[in-house]
Amino acid sequence: MSSLAGDRPASTGAPKGRPRSEAVERAILEGAMSLLEEGVPFAELSIERIARTAGVGKSAIYRRWSGKEELFVDVLRTAEPDEPELPGTSMRDDLVVILESLRRRGLASRDSAILHNVHAQMKSNPRLWDEYHTSVVAPRRQLTRDVLRRGQRDGELRTDLDLELLSDLFMGPMLVRAVMRPDGDLPPQLAEAIVDTLLSGLRPVSSPDR
Known part of the structure; x- marks a missing residue:
């Protein structure tokens, strides 16, 4: 799985100097994924519901993603195979x-x-x-x-x-x-x-x- 913290820049709304917790980020992603695995449609996949499932506050999500569309894309990246490293030989x-x-x-x-x-x-x-x-x-x-x-x-x-x-x-x-x-x-x-x-x-x- 991809390391999301390295794949995209931190949200511009994140407080400067505040350390990002990979454990919290992983919990959020896994919470969203568990809801999707249960068949919850995107329209019902609210930030509040994801936060409750992940056991975090909504602010923890908004510090990392601007909204559920951006979070949804990272969920997809996490579930997909890693990005390839090109050999550069030809x-x-x-x-x-x-x-x-x-x-x-x-x-x-x-x-x-x-x-x-x-x-x-x-x-x-x-x-x-x-x-x-x-x-x-x-x-x-x-x-x-x-x-x-x-x-x-x-x-x-x-x-x-x-x-x-x-x-x-x-x-x-x-x-x-x-x-x-x-x-x-x-x-x-x-x-x-x-x-x-x-x-x-x-x-x-x-x-x-x-």
Whole structure:
């Protein structure tokens, strides 16, 4: 599970100099997760109810999160697999690691009742989706574009290609399998197969006289 204290900045409303308790933060997250596991819908997941379940005061939650949307996103992060650490050896290797993390998230979502519940509720709540997109989806997309940009710089990728489109081309097949086709196969070598298939047509072509 992710270490939430390191994944996001402290709430701007937190009193300066006041130490943050990881035990309290963990209790809050676990309290929210236990309510979700019981099937409590997001609309009924009030800060007061989470605080009561976690055994803390509401102020302890508001010192860490601005509201339940932000807390809900961190609950999702906690239930998901950890963010990948890119090897940095090549564009190809980094892309494989990024797609493998999506594959593992797809498997986790299928096997976890809480993730399934969270994802389902998130899709029907525009504010929640906006929070998730801003703090989770957008940074992941930026990471992929950064890897592709480095590939262009290092000669691993043609320079006449649109990075935004390329990002969708690499991520799309895995997202289709993991999200849009819940019965789709997610074999261990899928990330490598997607990356290598696409790169076979995207790498720079050597001139005939080389």
